[in-house]
Amino acid sequence: MGSIANAGNATGANLASACWMNGSLVSAAEASISVFDHGLLYGDGCFEGLRYHHQRPFRLDRHLQRLRRSLRALDIAIPLSDRELTSGVTACIQHMNKDAGYLRIVVTRGQGDLGLNPRNCLSPTVFIIAAPLTLISDERRARGVTLVTSSIRRAVDTGLDPRIKTLNYLHSILARAEANAAGADEALLLNNAGLVAECSAENIFIGTYGILLTPPVVDGALAGITREALIELAAADGIPCREQSLTQYDLYTADECFICGSGAGLIPVRLIDGRAMTASPGPFYRTLSRAYDALIDRECR
Numbered sequence: 001m002g003s004i005a006n007a008g009n010a011t012g013a014n015l016a017s018a019c020w021m022n023g024s025l026v027s028a029a030e031a032s033i034s035v036f037d038h039g040l041l042y043g044d045g046c047f048e049g050l051r052y053h054h055q056r057p058f059r060l061d062r063h064l065q066r067l068r069r070s071l072r073a074l075d076i077a078i079p080l081s082d083r084e085l086t087s088g089v090t091a092c093i094q095h096m097n098k099d100a101g102y103l104r105i106v107v108t109r110g111q112g113d114l115g116l117n118p119r120n121c122l123s124p125t126v127f128i129i130a131a132p133l134t135l136i137s138d139e140r141r142a143r144g145v146t147l148v149t150s151s152i153r154r155a156v157d158t159g160l161d162p163r164i165k166t167l168n169y170l171h172s173i174l175a176r177a178e179a180n181a182a183g184a185d186e187a188l189l190l191n192n193a194g195l196v197a198e199c200s201a202e203n204i205f206i207g208t209y210g211i212l213l214t215p216p217v218v219d220g221a222l223a224g225i226t227r228e229a230l231i232e233l234a235a236a237d238g239i240p241c242r243e244q245s246l247t248q249y250d251l252y253t254a255d256e257c258f259i260c261g262s263g264a265g266l267i268p269v270r271l272i273d274g275r276a277m278t279a280s281p282g283p284f285y286r287t288l289s290r291a292y293d294a295l296i297d298r299e300c301r
Contacts, residue, residue: 039108043168144270154220256282
């Protein structure tokens with residue numbers, strides 16, 4: 001999910017009408033975890049956020065593949081197959097009874113004690129929640145959003161790979177708070193070498209000299225499912241596209257820029273640190289936005 005597109009407008013148990021938890025469908029009001037769950041105490045776990053359209057999840061297989069990679073990296077084993085997780089996703093979608101929405105699959109290391117030792121957590125907690133999806137308005141999307149560079153850095157080469165989609169989002173939350181304070185729509189994070197990583201919850205692309213560029217995951221970008229789809233669509237459309245390390249200079253001098261994520265979709269950027277893009281929305285954004293919508297229709301009908 002992301003900070004620009006938000007799941008629902010309500011709070012508490014009203015946010016989602018159903019939750020699939022450890023193999024059973026329960027109401028959101030009934031869903032609960034222990035105060036000793038290490039996902040709560042230490043952010044020890046991982047998650048996947050994805051959208052569904054026409055009551056079918058978009059690229060669920062790829063989300064589950066990424067979830068499994070995160071679980072292996074954290075050394076968390078869950079006694080559930082992809083088929084069982086898919087059944088949980090399907091149950092939530094059917095219970096929501098809405099054509100489109102947002103899903104989150106969450107896995108924690110489970111209940112333990114107040115100590116850090118993961119060996120004391122005997123059984124992971126697994127749950128899936130569904131919620132309505134509130135996107136930015138068409139007017140705001142057409143106008144483009146504003147980014148501000150955060151003082152928070154995306155750490156790389158520190159032992160915790162940014163490709164692991166963990167439950168700990170403090171870097172992104174603090175960056176988003178800075179964006180709020182600056183009156184911007186979203187925050188841009190650099191890595192500890194000063195290279196562009198991503199936004200607080202979205203990947204970033206720029207168009208410059210007729211080429212579409214996005215930071216490589218080794219610079220701190222999440223290996224986004226939407227990012228992956230756009231790279232595929234660009235290749236199919238003959239758009240030159242490559243991963244390349246980027247600096248603020250590259251963003252400031254780009255012809256166009258847009259951000260993307262499973263929840264947000266594609267959103268054009270009009271200002272970065274007060275500097276205006278030459279085009280917003282730009283031609284790459286327009287082409288790929290149409291192609292992405294068509295891809296969703298093909299895969300979710």
